[in-house]
Amino acid sequence: MTEYKLALVGFGGVNRALAQLIAERNESWKSELGFTLKIVGVTDLFLGSVIRREGLDAGLLASLPAVKGALAQVPGGDGEAFNESVIKHCGADIVVEATFTNPVDGEPATSFCRWALEGGKHVVTTNKGPIALHGAELKELARRNNVAFEYEGSVMSGTPVIRLAKQSLAGSSMVGFEGILNGTSNFVLTRMEGGLGFAEAVSEAQAQGYAEADPTADVEGHDVRLKVVILANELLDAKLTVSDVSCSGISSLSLDDIESARRDGARWKLIGAATRHADGSVSASVGPRLLNNDHPLAGISGATNAVSFTTGLLGAVTVSGPGAGRTETAFALLSDIINLHQSVAHN
Numbered sequence: 501m502t503e504y505k506l507a508l509v510g511f512g513g514v515n516r517a518l519a520q521l522i523a524e525r526n527e528s529w530k531s532e533l534g535f536t537l538k539i540v541g542v543t544d545l546f547l548g549s550v551i552r553r554e555g556l557d558a559g560l561l562a563s564l565p566a567v568k569g570a571l572a573q574v575p576g577g578d579g580e581a582f583n584e585s586v587i588k589h590c591g592a593d594i595v596v597e598a599t600f601t602n603p604v605d606g607e608p609a610t611s612f613c614r615w616a617l618e619g620g621k622h623v624v625t626t627n628k629g630p631i632a633l634h635g636a637e638l639k640e641l642a643r644r645n646n647v648a649f650e651y652e653g654s655v656m657s658g659t660p661v662i663r664l665a666k667q668s669l670a671g672s673s674m675v676g677f678e679g680i681l682n683g684t685s686n687f688v689l690t691r692m693e694g695g696l697g698f699a700e701a702v703s704e705a706q707a708q709g710y711a712e713a714d715p716t717a718d719v720e721g722h723d724v725r726l727k728v729v730i731l732a733n734e735l736l737d738a739k740l741t742v743s744d745v746s747c748s749g750i751s752s753l754s755l756d757d758i759e760s761a762r763r764d765g766a767r768w769k770l771i772g773a774a775t776r777h778a779d780g781s782v783s784a785s786v787g788p789r790l791l792n793n794d795h796p797l798a799g800i801s802g803a804t805n806a807v808s809f810t811t812g813l814l815g816a817v818t819v820s821g822p823g824a825g826r827t828e829t830a831f832a833l834l835s836d837i838i839n840l841h842q843s844v845a846h847n
């Protein structure tokens with residue numbers, strides 16, 4: 501039976517949910533997936549760090565209080581985050597990177613990924629910064645070190661859009677996509693349709709674990725811009741950088757705007773889109789759009805996301821599912837591990 505040893509880097513909502521899944525389901529994964537997971541290291545800026553090569557109790561980790569230095573309560577743990585030691589020396593096969601997304605330079609998560617890949621460890625991550633800003637370099641580093649670099653959760657959380665589009669829509673002559681790609685902003689718009697104020701709706705999204713550490717990234721479109729760069733570069737063979745994508749958010753929409761849209765049979769949605777033109781160039785944008793109620797994306801509510809791929813052979817192919825959420829995103833990490841397990845077995 502294959503057992504993968506994991507180092508969890510960042511122990512916030514997503515990696516804690518992964519620990520909970522491991523505590524509850526590791527036994528059933530033996531027969532269902534053909535492997536089990538063992539956590540051998542955890543590090544978090546706020547909670548501290550711990551290494552235990554024989555394996556840590558996933559249930560105990562998942563139930564730790566979210567207080568400063570809490571990992572010191574675990575046998576062998578420390579209140580300080582020794583990121584480099586955990587990534588390089590805890591004996592992990594897979595580094596599970598889920599620290600804050602930094603939309604400006606992708607750091608320090610990009611360095612964490614580099615350390616892991618250079619050390620011959622697989623990396624799975626939900627962090628959008630390293631992929632949108634340094635994806636080509638990290639993929640090349642993974643290739644040179646013969647390890648996997650997987651990031652399904654970076655777009656639409658547990659909804660498997662990247663792999664689905666890359667594998668199952670390969671050869672469909674994709675020329676573009678448009679989508680609702682941020683759970684928080686769609687949740688906020690939906691709650692505002694119910695009459696809740698903008699600030700209260702953002703607070704609810706934070707409490708649900710949907711929002712970024714700084715929710716400005718969600719409501720001003722910066723998070724969607726990273727996702728548009730990731731999808732365009734993966735699926736349209738674009739070489740987009742963040743500055744190539746025009747970007748505006750939903751913070752200027754008032755309750756009046758939303759109510760007046762409703763009276764007109766329409767809904768405001770934050771849409772990220774990219775199109776490949778006849779000359780091969782790709783243009784991309786993020787911004788609020790008023791959609792008539794009969795538009796395929798108009799009915800998407802709450803933290804649900806959806807993306808519609810425009811293909812030459814099939815026309816529009818639309819995928820919808822969770823766009824945010826702790827357990828939903830932890831599932832994306834599991835799906836990355838399943839994918840790397842299948843690749844390892846295949847090779």
Ligand SMILES: NC(=O)C1=CN([C@@H]2O[C@H](COP(=O)(O)OP(=O)(O)OC[C@H]3O[C@@H](n4cnc5c(N)ncnc54)[C@H](O)[C@@H]3O)[C@@H](O)[C@H]2O)C=CC1
Pocket residue numbers: 509510511512513514515543544545546547581583598599600601608626627628653654655657709710711712713823824825826829
């Ligand atoms: N929550 C969600 O629905 C989704 C989250 N993501 C991405 O997944 C990542 C994790 O998300 P969450 O767990 O919700 O965030 P979170 O804010 O709950 O947790 C992040 C953790 O990383 C730790 N951290 C930050 N900087 C660090 C550093 N330099 N070294 C060590 N630890 C550090 C923080 O202390 C925090 O505990 C983020 O990049 C987010 O953008 C992606 C898809 C969905």
Ligand SMILES: N[C@@H](CC=O)C(=O)O
Pocket residue numbers: 654656657681682683684685710711712718723823824825
């Ligand atoms: N904050 C993001 C989380 C997923 O990427 C969102 O709300 O979509």
